[in-house]
Amino acid sequence: MVNMRLSVQGIEFAYNSVPVLKDVAFEAKEGEIIGVLGPNGSGKTTLLRCMNRALSPSKGTVMVEDKEIGSMSRREIASEMAVVPQNCVITFPFTALEVVMMGRNPSMDRFQREAKEDIAIVKRSMDATSVSGLAGRSMNQLSGGERQRVIIARALAQQPKIMLLDEPTLHLDVNHQMEIMELVKELADREKLTVIMVSHDLNLAARFCDKLILLSEGRVLSAGKVPEVLTQDNVEKVFKIRSLVQYDERINAYSLTILGTVSAN
Amino acid sequence: MEAKPIEQLHAEKLGKWTLALIVLIGALFIAIVLCICLGTVYIPPDRVLAILIGNTAGIPAYEVNIIQQVRLPRILLAGVVGACLSIAGTALQGIFKNPMASPSVIGISQGAAFGASLTIVLGFTVVAGDFAIPVSAFLFAMLTLFLVYMLGKVEGALPTTTLLLAGIAVGAFFSALVSLMQILAAQGSTGTMERVVFWMMGSLSLANWSQFWIVLAFLIPGFILLFAFSRDLNAMIVGETHATSLGVDPKTTTKIMLSGAALVTGAAVAFTGVIAFVGLIVPHIMRMLIGPDNRILFPASLLGGAIFLILTDTVARTVMAPQELPVGIITALMGGPFFLYLLRRKREATEW
Numbered sequence: 001m002v003n004m005r006l007s008v009q010g011i012e013f014a015y016n017s018v019p020v021l022k023d024v025a026f027e028a029k030e031g032e033i034i035g036v037l038g039p040n041g042s043g044k045t046t047l048l049r050c051m052n053r054a055l056s057p058s059k060g061t062v063m064v065e066d067k068e069i070g071s072m073s074r075r076e077i078a079s080e081m082a083v084v085p086q087n088c089v090i091t092f093p094f095t096a097l098e099v100v101m102m103g104r105n106p107s108m109d110r111f112q113r114e115a116k117e118d119i120a121i122v123k124r125s126m127d128a129t130s131v132s133g134l135a136g137r138s139m140n141q142l143s144g145g146e147r148q149r150v151i152i153a154r155a156l157a158q159q160p161k162i163m164l165l166d167e168p169t170l171h172l173d174v175n176h177q178m179e180i181m182e183l184v185k186e187l188a189d190r191e192k193l194t195v196i197m198v199s200h201d202l203n204l205a206a207r208f209c210d211k212l213i214l215l216s217e218g219r220v221l222s223a224g225k226v227p228e229v230l231t232q233d234n235v236e237k238v239f240k241i242r243s244l245v246q247y248d249e250r251i252n253a254y255s256l257t258i259l260g261t262v263s264a265n
Numbered sequence: 266m267e268a269k270p271i272e273q274l275h276a277e278k279l280g281k282w283t284l285a286l287i288v289l290i291g292a293l294f295i296a297i298v299l300c301i302c303l304g305t306v307y308i309p310p311d312r313v314l315a316i317l318i319g320n321t322a323g324i325p326a327y328e329v330n331i332i333q334q335v336r337l338p339r340i341l342l343a344g345v346v347g348a349c350l351s352i353a354g355t356a357l358q359g360i361f362k363n364p365m366a367s368p369s370v371i372g373i374s375q376g377a378a379f380g381a382s383l384t385i386v387l388g389f390t391v392v393a394g395d396f397a398i399p400v401s402a403f404l405f406a407m408l409t410l411f412l413v414y415m416l417g418k419v420e421g422a423l424p425t426t427t428l429l430l431a432g433i434a435v436g437a438f439f440s441a442l443v444s445l446m447q448i449l450a451a452q453g454s455t456g457t458m459e460r461v462v463f464w465m466m467g468s469l470s471l472a473n474w475s476q477f478w479i480v481l482a483f484l485i486p487g488f489i490l491l492f493a494f495s496r497d498l499n500a501m502i503v504g505e506t507h508a509t510s511l512g513v514d515p516k517t518t519t520k521i522m523l524s525g526a527a528l529v530t531g532a533a534v535a536f537t538g539v540i541a542f543v544g545l546i547v548p549h550i551m552r553m554l555i556g557p558d559n560r561i562l563f564p565a566s567l568l569g570g571a572i573f574l575i576l577t578d579t580v581a582r583t584v585m586a587p588q589e590l591p592v593g594i595i596t597a598l599m600g601g602p603f604f605l606y607l608l609r610r611k612r613e614a615t616e617w
Contacts, residue, residue, distance in 0.1 A: 085506040
């Protein structure tokens with residue numbers, strides 16, 4: 001086991017004694033993008049929330065390198081793992097800069113003010129996601145894609161080893177979907193970030209992820225490289241669609257074609 | 266549109282904060298001196314300042330007396346009460362992510378008034394002293410918050426409509442209880458209605474020094490508590506999942522904000538009744554002037570609330586002199602239209 005950045009072992013979780021996750025395990029190296037796929041209710045978001053201890057799993061461990069997440073404080077977890085949640089609607093007019101600056105919270109004491117170094121980190125993060133030009137604008141005036149890039153900049157400002165993304169392209173138009181995914185790919189390569197991404201979009205996941213985890217009713221049905229996971233059988237079983245995954249030389253990645261639905265009976 | 270560099274934006278923000286604090290502290294000082302001058306007997310500022318620094322030589326004794334025993338305690342009480350209500354409003358607006366929230370709008374002032382008047386009517390103050398009043402007011406403020414939260418929440422969130430409806434219902438209920446209790450306790454003796462009006466509209470007419478010190482004793486820890494968690498509150502406003510991922514515990518932050526708001530609301534209401542809308546107007550104006558960051562919003566609301574209530578109370582006691590108005594009439598006359606303006610804006614735009 002060389003270079004395991006993240007290791008999730010035997011995670012179990014139940015909502016009101018209804019099991020949601022059963023013995024979920026996987027590992028990730030640095031710089032890897034792992035896509036978590038599955039239909040609604042398969043436990044994808046719950047898995048993400050167990051990983052950063054927003055929820056406490058009843059069994060299992062999450063290790064970041066040699067440290068166990070369960071024995072860390074929230075602030076310590078926040079400087080190892082950053083989360084990019086689905087979407088954000090902010091009631092009061094915080095600026096993009098203020099929101100990215102919040103990424104420095106975990107490394108600051110209660111009454112401490114941002115130091116020069118914090119500002120430099122924030123600047124680098126905003127440059128990396130090309131939102132420096134939006135710094136003074138109110139979050140509410142930004143488009144969905146811009147807002148998402150600001151939230152990713154905030155996650156970067158936490159200087160994490162792992163970034164958890166919960167459907168980062170939801171509600172975005174096609175152009176912004178590509179833009180966000182290209183950005184994520186670039187960050188994984190350049191910053192050696194390990195990215196765990198929950199997605200509904202099989203095609204984007206097939207194209208941008210190094211590995212996939214297919215969840216079905218709280219269990220890992222299949223895990224591994226894209227063509228190993230998105231087999232016709234697996235996709236049909238979990239998503240009730242007929243599909244074909246092919247390597248497409250034009251984009252130098254896998255692409256999934258949906259051929260049709262399968263009736264549930 | 267030209268974009269300013271990040272360092273500059275950040276420096277400008279901090280500069281604005283410093284400027285705001287200096288201006289507000291200056292304005293508070295001016296408001297205090299000015300309002301001490303005004304009243305049935307006008308006392309010029311130079312003599313007011315002389316008396317304030319303890320130099321009473323050559324000044325008539327009755328003027329010294331008016332200032333030291335009547336005007337100063339009342340103005341200082343107005344200051345701390347206004348500060349309490351405003352920081353409570355800031356905390357509530359933040360935690361409910363709702364600019365329409367304030368202690369009186371969501372009924373906790375009325376709950377606190379019930380707690381306070383219950384203690385007085387039952388005579389607990391004879392045993393425990395005046396300190397028992399804000400303690401009881403605080404406990405009932407907590408109870409009311411809990412009620413409003415349980416009644417108003419929809420899937421864990423508190424939307425404007427249900428928050429306001431639950432607040433109105435619970436507030437009206439406790440208002441009725443306060444009035445009923447005052448009438449029953451007095452059994453037809455003179456002044457009963459004045460006491461009902463006192464609690465319903467709020468008034469500073471019975472102010473004394475010990476009340477000021479007691480409210481201050483609640484304001485200081487309450488403010489420190491809220492201010493200490495102001496950055497956590499910022500993260501909560503972006504969203505609970507966001508807060509968790511930034512290392513903030515949403516449950517702890519919510520508890521701190523609600524109990525801090527109840528603490529200072531209880532203290533504010535204990536001796537002056539329900540002075541409505543202060544906690545709605547002041548945080549909103551401060552947010553418009555210096556932005557939504559709670560690290561500046563709490564101190565700015567503290568100072569702004571003090572200034573606001575000192576000025577409105579001075580209007581209340583001078584505008585129809587010698588007849589005095591309950592200060593709540595003035596704040597409600599300003600707050601009612603302001604509330605409607607906010608409601609319309611909320612409907613028309615998402616931008617605050």
